[in-house]
Amino acid sequence: MGILSLGTLIAEIINFLVLLVLLRYLAYRPLAQMLEGRRRRISEAIAAADADREAAERMRQEYEAALVEGRREAQAAMERAEKMAQGRAQEILAEARAEAERLVRQAREDIGRERASAIRNMERQVAELSILVAARILGREIDESGHRQLIQDFVREATEVH
Amino acid sequence: MIPQHMWTLGFLTFNSKTLITTWATMAVVLVIAVAGTRGMSETSPRGLQNIMEFVVDFVNGFLKDLLDEPRGARLRELLVTLLLFLVVANLIGLLPGWGFIQGVNSPTADPNTAFALAALVFILIHFYGFRFRGFSGHAGSFFRPYVALYPVNALESITNPLTLAMRLFGNIFAGELLIDVFLNLFKVGTVGWLVSIPVQVFWLFFAAFIAVIQAFIFMMLTMNYVGTSMLPPGEH
Numbered sequence: 001m002g003i004l005s006l007g008t009l010i011a012e013i014i015n016f017l018v019l020l021v022l023l024r025y026l027a028y029r030p031l032a033q034m035l036e037g038r039r040r041r042i043s044e045a046i047a048a049a050d051a052d053r054e055a056a057e058r059m060r061q062e063y064e065a066a067l068v069e070g071r072r073e074a075q076a077a078m079e080r081a082e083k084m085a086q087g088r089a090q091e092i093l094a095e096a097r098a099e100a101e102r103l104v105r106q107a108r109e110d111i112g113r114e115r116a117s118a119i120r121n122m123e124r125q126v127a128e129l130s131i132l133v134a135a136r137i138l139g140r141e142i143d144e145s146g147h148r149q150l151i152q153d154f155v156r157e158a159t160e161v162h
Numbered sequence: 163m164i165p166q167h168m169w170t171l172g173f174l175t176f177n178s179k180t181l182i183t184t185w186a187t188m189a190v191v192l193v194i195a196v197a198g199t200r201g202m203s204e205t206s207p208r209g210l211q212n213i214m215e216f217v218v219d220f221v222n223g224f225l226k227d228l229l230d231e232p233r234g235a236r237l238r239e240l241l242v243t244l245l246l247f248l249v250v251a252n253l254i255g256l257l258p259g260w261g262f263i264q265g266v267n268s269p270t271a272d273p274n275t276a277f278a279l280a281a282l283v284f285i286l287i288h289f290y291g292f293r294f295r296g297f298s299g300h301a302g303s304f305f306r307p308y309v310a311l312y313p314v315n316a317l318e319s320i321t322n323p324l325t326l327a328m329r330l331f332g333n334i335f336a337g338e339l340l341i342d343v344f345l346n347l348f349k350v351g352t353v354g355w356l357v358s359i360p361v362q363v364f365w366l367f368f369a370a371f372i373a374v375i376q377a378f379i380f381m382m383l384t385m386n387y388v389g390t391s392m393l394p395p396g397e398h
Contacts, residue, residue, distance in 0.1 A: 007174030
């Protein structure tokens with residue numbers, strides 16, 4: 001049982017203050033330092049995580065932009081190639097058409113020439129034949145050179161009918 | 163119950179049992195606190211470090227609700243020390259083995275210890291009151307909210323620390339006095355033994371519970387009284 005005693009009361013106040021001071025230097029200071037260290041470490045870790053996330057986001061955007069750019073370029077290249085191919089096709093077609101026309105024209109010219117020469121040939125042969133036939137019918141030799149002009153005129157008249 | 167042996171120094175007398183158990187309490191608190199704050203880990207606390215962190219966090223949690231930072235920092239170490247000291251002081255008397263001083267043993271079962279702490283609280287209330295509110299602010303707080311309430315406020319400034327001490331002393335003293343009574347039952351004989359042992363087991367558990375609760379209440383009320391005196395009057 002405690003008897004009220006001023007000495008004990010004063011001693012207990014001193015005891016408590018001694019404990020407070022001892023704990024301050026032996027326990028609370030290191031504890032506060034540790035807690036401050038932990039606080040700094042956590043805030044650093046959070047800052048680092050934030051920075052990493054930002055960097056990752058920036059990288060993602062860069063890659064996405066590069067992807068879009070690449071896609072756009074590929075599209076453009078394809079379009080360019082297509083346009084070029086179409087141009088080339090037109091060119092080839094035009095060349096082919098020109099070539100064909102040229103061939104047709106040449107063929108027509110050849111045919112015309114052939115036909116003219118064939119007609120000339122035929123006229124000559126018909127004339128000769130006619131002279132021959134006429135000589136046979138008349139029983140005498142027709143002077144070939146003398147009548148040739150006459151016969152040729154006849155043959156021309158005859159051929160002009162058709 | 164053996165009366166305290168008195169030490170004398172000049173005209174002052176000291177209760178030897180109270181001082182011995184107080185020093186034992188201080189030693190236990192120091193060992194726990196020092197061991198808990200050596201080789202601490204920032205990332206994975208273990209053992210006693212957890213206890214120290216828990217106590218500091220626990221006090222901080224209440225302190226933050228009452229005071230902003232520059233003010234709260236002035237009370238933190240006091241309140242943590244108070245809580246650690248009182249938990250150990252209230253429990254230490256329950257340990258057997260004090261031998262020559264069986265029965266009422268805790269330093270807080272001596273009213274001198276309780277009043278010493280209450281006197282400290284009283285001094286701090288007015289020290290921080292004058293410091294943070296200014297002289298007229300703190301003196302004026304006795305006339306708030308109405309001048310007519312001065313007697314009540316004045317009385318309260320005495321009764322708050324007084325009841326703080328009496329509550330602590332009463333609870334711990336009564337708890338340990340009852341243990342002493344139960345120990346005395348052994349003298350009655352067989353019936354006394356049969357009654358005493360189960361009651362003691364129950365009461366020891368209950369006294370330990372009360373010891374922790376009283377330490378918490380003392381710490382909380384100290385925080386409230388001293389913390390409030392740091393704030394402008396009428397702002398709490």
